[in-house]
Amino acid sequence: MIKLEKLSRAECIRYLGGKNLSVTPQIESLLNECEQKIFETASVKYLYREIPLDSQILHHGNDIEEHLKDCEKAVIMCATLGAGIDRLIRTSQVTDMAEAVVIDSLASVAIEQVCSKVDLIISDIYPGKYLTFRFSCGYGDYPIDLQGEFLRILDAPRKIGLCTGKSSLLTPTKSVTAVMGISKNPIEKRKRGCAVCNMRENCKFRKAGLHCDI
Amino acid sequence: MTFKELLEKKEFIILDGAMGTMLQKSGLKTGEIPELLGISHPEIITGIHKSYIAAGADIIYANTFGANSYKLEGCGYSAQEVIKAAVSNAKKAAENTDTLVALDIGPIGQLLEPAGGLSFEDAYEIFKEQILAGENSDLIVFETMTDLYELKAAVLAAKENSDKPIICTMTFEKDFRTFTGCSVECMVMTLKGLGVDALGLNCSLGPEEMYPIAQQLCKFSPLPIVIKPNAGLPDPNSNTYDVSPKDFAESMAKLVPLGMKICGGCCGTTPEYIEELKNILKDKKYTKNQPLKYPAVCSATKAVDISEPRIIGERINPTGKKLFKQALIDGDMDYILSQAVAQVKGGADILDVNVGLPEIDEKEMMVRAVKEIQSVVDVPLQIDTTKGEVLEAGLRVYNGKAIVNSVNGEDESIETVLPLVKKYGAAVVGLTLDKNGIPKTAEGRFAVAEKIVKAAESYGIPREDVYIDCLTLTVSAEQEGAAETLKALKMVKEKLGCKTVLGVSNISFGLPERELINRTFLTMALENGLDLPIINPNVDSMTGAVRAYKVLKSIDKNSVSFIESYNSANAQEKKPVTPNTKRTLEEAIENGLKSECGAITRELLNTMEPLEIVNQKLIPALDKAGDSFEKGKTFLPQLIQSANAAQACFEIIKEKIASSGNSQVSKGKIILATVKGDIHDIGKNIVKVLLDNYGYTVVDLGRDVDPQKVVDTAIAQNIKMIGLSALMTTTLKSMEDTIKLIRTTPQLQNPDGTSKCVVFVGGAVLTKDYAMKIGADYYCRDAKESVDTAKAVLG
Structure with a gap:
């Protein structure tokens, strides 16, 4: 069971375009209320599975090959905050759009937090080994339309209700799929690019050609 | 076998x-x-x-x-x-x-x-x-x-x-x-x-x-x-x-x-x-379970047991409501959805949905309304229409067990409505009237009720799923009618064992202090056995009367719900409201203070022309909010709050202009749509809020929108500006297709072959180069830029 913990305010504010923002009590209470709603609504679920390196799904383009270079195994994973969060975002758009964007953004922070926790769970299974960062389809030349295949291998629609459709959008929307390499040797610290960031679709930095430096 | x-x-x-x-x-x-x-x-x-x-x-x-x-x-x-x-x-x-x-x-x-x-x-x-x-x-x-x-x-x-x-x-x-x-x-x-x-x-x-x-x-x-x-x-x-x-x-x-x-x-x-x-x-015996029997309806996530009085919200109904009618004609779902959410917050347990209007395709609207309402609220719905085909369409797409409003004692009504009630497993409201109209006496209405219940049972609809409406008559026209309704209600409840439903507000037409009459009648009806009052749940005294009744009849054990309702209501009122000191309109907008904005605008209207306020106060204040956002001094929610505050101001100005009989204040119409295949529409909705509040009229086509629908709307409403959004790389193709269709449709071209429409696009994965490549006129990075673009194009 993964339990959500305090969501990073700084990340949320950054996602929503705040750079030099002074956090007033009003903003603080808006963030707190939205976080509380997310905690009450989210139903965190995840799956992972080791797959052999010669699996078809790992051989689409150069970027994934590069990512898994020197690895001996790969683990694919997926995680979701559940359909309730989508409903919460939908309903809040009707009543208060300002709240809706905060919930939307905090939920992105939350799914990122979930993924980091899944990372830890997986690394516990491979003591003494090293994990690459999460590499998702849609990045570089790794095709986004592998999304369905990821979910099928993980049996995600049935096990955690995570699906996709013709547009390869994950539904529920606050969800992630990714692949990680397992290596005997320490993995050269690469800067985690926008590649595997779940905010990349909405990221102001990326759009401005910058990086958030995480 | x-x-x-x-x-x-x-x-x-x-x-x-x-x-x-x-x-x-x-x-x-x-x-x-x-x-x-x-x-x-x-x-x-x-x-x-x-x-x-x-x-x-x-x-x-x-x-x-x-x-x-x-x-x-x-x-x-x-x-x-x-x-x-x-x-x-x-x-x-x-x-x-x-x-x-x-x-x-x-x-x-x-x-x-x-x-x-x-x-x-x-x-x-x-x-x-x-x-x-x-x-x-x-x-x-x-x-x-x-x-x-x-x-x-x-x-x-x-x-x-x-x-x-x-x-x-x-x-x-x-x-x-x-x-x-x-x-x-x-x-x-x-x-x-x-x-x-x-x-x-x-x-x-x-x-x-x-x-x-x-x-x-x-x-x-x-x-x-x-x-x-x-x-x-x-x-x-x-x-x-x-x-x-x-x-x-x-x-x-x-x-x-x-x-x-x-x-x-x-x-x-x-x-x-x-x-x-x-x-x-092998050696075990099957033991049949003994399930509970109780009258109830449900959505997919919430069951409402009507063993106790439950409120049906009446406000999703265009009758006598100018704004609602306009929303239906414009296909403005946001208006309808906000009514739905507000009623549930007010205390509605079930919502009546009536979208009948001669000017629109009622069937299509019913399907859309049911689908969208159930996507934002979890209470069960009551499908309210006089047309069989609309009823079936609504029941079909409803997720749960609905109530049908309504069947009456006429054979034709029974034969049309009850088979649908049975097929879709709904409950049904039975109106105690037939081809001879509403029987004057309680006995007459009881007879019709009896006929309806028997007919329902012959179709396999159990009695507990028939809710009899003994019909409220206007007391100012027929004073004895009120007592007759209550008598019929009691008879139906006691002799037929049916649940009862009643639209309450009709009672007070033509009288002053209507709320007083309504509330008193509601209380009397409850005491005579009313289970499902159809009321406006946002009138506190009406909802309050139902709550109080449940306390006094020992239905609300230890008054738990009652206390909870009023404690949380009080808490809401106590929310910090900044004291109304001498704030300017600009400051109120900057701080997102909606109610203050309204008050200040009313005051300003005494000394300034409406359009002067818009151009000299409102727009500059919004621009300033946009500017702070661009610099990162504020973040998106604050910009939206400012826009919402400006909206309050706009509403009042629109009212003023309408009352003086002048033309509309709209600065022009804009179509917004999230393209075919894409269902992530929060970005588009943010753009909508800002454009609305800058005084543009937005025709929101929603998400997953077919290119043809965009073109048809542009032609039908003669709209020159179209905004498209796409979130996924996979749906950019739909955006391209939509633009292509806009450009190649003859009705959207000028005689010299240029396009009549200006297309602006936005969305996470879009870049300026790509936007130009697929034939857009403008690429807007965020909601603020969309407003800038609208200003440049429409003024």
């Missing part, structure tokens, strides 16, 4: 175990499509079926779980081919036995609207194809379902395209909910209404973990109970299960006293499990 005979003759009906587990044992590789083995290796499939029959299965599930056109796309075989082969394999295995073959249908694998992109209608078509292909099976099983809406599409497809028995099993988590939030109670109520033959639980949990959920199921379901659990819980990495065949059977035996009738195994179970199960049940 038929399924019905099995039910009668067998103490317990034994189902098979897992197919997938067996296929993995025979070497199915990860990612391979299990259903295709029925064509490539029929002998493996037949062998598995035979082993389950040998273990004692009375019903085997054909290997058709995922054989639908969505999952099989690109595999080289059609759903029809795969299903026909699978059913024939199962039939072959069952030759010379009494074993029945079920067409096994699992979820499509794609989420339905509103969470996903698949429409209810498309889901129906996918299931229909499967049902028709499986015509040689003996019965139909829908299993592992987590979305009640999807299951409803499936059951309708089965009912309308075959006459086979239907078993439905859904998958619940330990929290008694499915992934989409469906509860056991809502499942039972909805599926029972749709007329399935047995229902139950499968997958996700082992038999021990399933026990409490089965307990709940047996509490509610009058239909035969089906239990098909996993062999315990899976190990996440190895995908193996932890309960042995013997332990599995022992745990299953514990479910017998609850009322289990039909049982088998899901993931991880094998013929050994089924054999043990069969053995352990």
Whole structure:
């Protein structure tokens, strides 16, 4: 069971375009209320599975090959905050759009937090080994339309209700799929690019050609 | 042997175990499509079926779980081919036995609207194809379902395209909910209404973990109970299960006293499990469960028990409401949805939905309204229309057990409405009037009520699902009428044993202090047996009267709900409201203070012209808010709050202008749409809020919008500016297609061949270069830039 913990305010504010923002009590209470709603609504679920390196799904383009270079195994994973969060975002758009964007953004922070926790769970299974960062389809030349295949291998629609459709959008929307390499040797610290960031679709930095430096 | 005979003759009906587990044992590789083995290796499939029959299965599930056109796309075989082969394999295995073959249908694998992109209608078509292909099976099983809406599409497809028995099993988590939030109670109520033959639980949990959920199921379901659990819980990495065949059977035996009738195994179970199960049940006797009987309706996630008074919200109805009518004509769903949400917040337990207006296509609007309202509120809906086809369309897409408003004592009404009520498993409001009008006396109305109840029962609609409306007459016109209504109400309640419903507000037409009359009449009606008052839940005194009544009648035990309602209401009022000091309009907008904005605007209107306020105060203040946002000094929610505050100001200015008879204040019309295939629309909605508040009229076409619809709207409403958004790289193609269609439609071109429309685009994955490449006029990075663009184009 993964339990959500305090969501990073700084990340949320950054996602929503705040750079030099002074956090007033009003903003603080808006963030707190939205976080509380997310905690009450989210139903965190995840799956992972080791797959052999010669699996078809790992051989689409150069970027994934590069990512898994020197690895001996790969683990694919997926995680979701559940359909309730989508409903919460939908309903809040009707009543208060300002709240809706905060919930939307905090939920992105939350799914990122979930993924980091899944990372830890997986690394516990491979003591003494090293994990690459999460590499998702849609990045570089790794095709986004592998999304369905990821979910099928993980049996995600049935096990955690995570699906996709013709547009390869994950539904529920606050969800992630990714692949990680397992290596005997320490993995050269690469800067985690926008590649595997779940905010990349909405990221102001990326759009401005910058990086958030995480 | 038929399924019905099995039910009668067998103490317990034994189902098979897992197919997938067996296929993995025979070497199915990860990612391979299990259903295709029925064509490539029929002998493996037949062998598995035979082993389950040998273990004692009375019903085997054909290997058709995922054989639908969505999952099989690109595999080289059609759903029809795969299903026909699978059913024939199962039939072959069952030759010379009494074993029945079920067409096994699992979820499509794609989420339905509103969470996903698949429409209810498309889901129906996918299931229909499967049902028709499986015509040689003996019965139909829908299993592992987590979305009640999807299951409803499936059951309708089965009912309308075959006459086979239907078993439905859904998958619940330990929290008694499915992934989409469906509860056991809502499942039972909805599926029972749709007329399935047995229902139950499968997958996700082992038999021990399933026990409490089965307990709940047996509490509610009058239909035969089906239990098909996993062999315990899976190990996440190895995908193996932890309960042995013997332990599995022992745990299953514990479910017998609850009322289990039909049982088998899901993931991880094998013929050994089924054999043990069969053995352990050999000497056991089936004990029929005793489900609760109570009047209730539900959405997919919330059941409303009407053993106590419940409020039906009346505000989704255009009668006498100018703004509502305009919203319907404009297709402005936001207005309707905000009414829905506000009523639920006010205390409505059920919402009436009436969208009848001569100017619009009522059927289309009803479908849209039902779908969208149920996507933002969880209370059950009451479909309110006088037209049979509108009623059916609304009932069809409703997710849960609805109320139909209404049938009356005329034969024509009875013959049109009641078959639909039965087919869709709804409850129905019976109006005590017929071709001679409203009977004057209570006895006359009672007679009509009696006729309706009898007619309903003859259609198989139980009495507890008929809610009689004894009709409120205007007391200023017919003063004795009020007493007659109350008398009829009491008679119906006592002699017919029906639940009662009453629109209350009509009572006070033509009188001053209407609320006072309404509230008093409401209280009297409640005391005479009214169960379902139809009122405006946002009038505190009316909702309050119902709450107080429940306290005084000892329905609201220890006044818990009453105290809660008023404590939280007080808390809301105590929210810090900045004191109304001498703030300027600019400051109020900058700080997002909506109510202050309104007050200041009213004051300003004494000394300034409306348009002066807009141009000299409002727009500059919004620009300033936009500027701070651009610099990162504020973040998006603050910009939206400022925009909302400006909206309050705009509303008042619009009122003023309208009252002085001048032309509209709109600065021009703009179409907004999230393109075909894309359902993530928060970005588009943010743009909408800002454009609205800058004084533009936005025609919001929603999400997943067909290119043709954009073009048709632009032509019909003569709109020159179109904004499109797309979130995914995969849907950019739709954006390109939409722009292409705009550019090539002759009606949207000037005589010199240039385009009449300005197209601006935005969305996460879009870049300026790409936007230009696909033929857009403007690329807008965010909502603020969209406003800048609108200003540049429309002024």
